[in-house]
């Protein structure tokens with residue numbers, strides 16, 4: 347059965363129509379002159395089926411780390427259905443019941459955070475954060491332009507132009523400039539390729555301290571915020587060392603710079619806690635989220651703030667320009683809130699954060715067993731969120747050539763397992779990290795199958 351195949355077309359007919367009309371994301375369509383696009387039709391747990399009936403274990407949660415509770419959740423479909431029948435939509439200037447309940451739920455999972463502003467993609471949630479910083483700081487610091495946004499090398503914050511301006515991945519940005527003024531880069535925090543040539547723990551956490559140098563160089567009176575992914579996702583699954591965010595926080599406070607955590611990938615259990623920053627001693631001012639929020643059963647994102655960020659915009663209603671004058675039409679879709687509420691309920695009932703932590707430890711442990719293979723440079727991650735950086739040889743750490751990385755992915759897929767990788771992100775051949783984000787319901791049996799397929803793919807790369 348092919349879902350909602352209203353014309354009852356067979357596989358060949360659908361492939362033909364796909365090639366004729368459907369412009370795929372991130373895809374060079376020329377490849378479809380010699381092969382067919384993947385068309386997915388069904389999913390249950392971690393298993394997806396393509397239009398020819400071939401089954402795969404999806405170790406990516408939907409290609410882009412988002413189907414956190416796994417596929418086929420009837421209760422989410424039902425919750426969306428009920429909500430759409432009852433009250434489908436009204437603009438976000440009005441409240442609606444699931445939006446209120448979800449805001450209360452999310453803030454209860456994030457002590458210290460207070461207000462939830464909805465939109466409908468990760469990029470958009472980050473755009474809202476930047477607008478809050480720009481408008482809010484012009485209000486807080488009259489006469490100053492304390493509005494620059496600092497971002498970290500290797501992090502990604504989205505596809506829209508401000509979010510790309512804040513992105514530290516040159517291939518993502520290539521040919522899309524000019525970018526916005528006032529976005530400045532801070533060195534990354536990947537120990538395996540330390541930008542300072544040092545080795546933890548004898549490094550004085552220079553990557554965190556580098557923030558201060560950038561703030562001073564730019565002039566603290568011009569710097570409004572620093573945005574980071576708590577644990578970098580598409581940039582290569584990079585977990586900063588334990589001391590990192592405490593140092594960053596102190597620097598931000600010293601210069602009155604707001605700290606924005608982009609939890610678009612990390613959030614909702616991916617790393618074994620509700621939010622990635624909760625692994626650290628840090629209190630962000632603004633947190634953005636999307637993907638796992640509704641487990642991708644519906645588009646939804648949010649920009650969550652501390653009360654004092656919200657309070658900047660509280661003012662005499664006779665000042666018409668002083669509230670947050672932003673809107674997102676689909677940031678008010680009630681079906682998305684219903685999906686998110688049910689997804690979070692499932693996560694709590696099935697203890698999926700705990701499962702992510704426990705199974706993640708097992709999974710990363712098993713992946714580390716592959717470290718003896720000559721192409722495995724580094725295995726890293728947290729929870730059900732892992733990366734394997736591939737190299738030509740371990741001593742020089744020369745990244746494995748990209749064509750070979752693509753072949754590893756294809757060989758793993760031939761074993762029936764879909765894994766991701768750093769993709770069209772970096773020059774210097776650094777698109778060399780395999781990425782894993784299985785649904786948080788994963789058990790040992792399915793993780794063993796994933797590891798086995800990965801072993802086969804990597805052994806072939808060593809031949």
Ligand SMILES: Cc1ncc(COP(=O)(O)O)c(C=O)c1O
Nearest residue numbers: 467468469502503504610611636
């Ligand atoms: C860390 C991070 N932030 C933001 C985004 C952008 O989210 P969206 O694609 O929903 O706009 C992504 C997307 O992959 C992401 O990985």
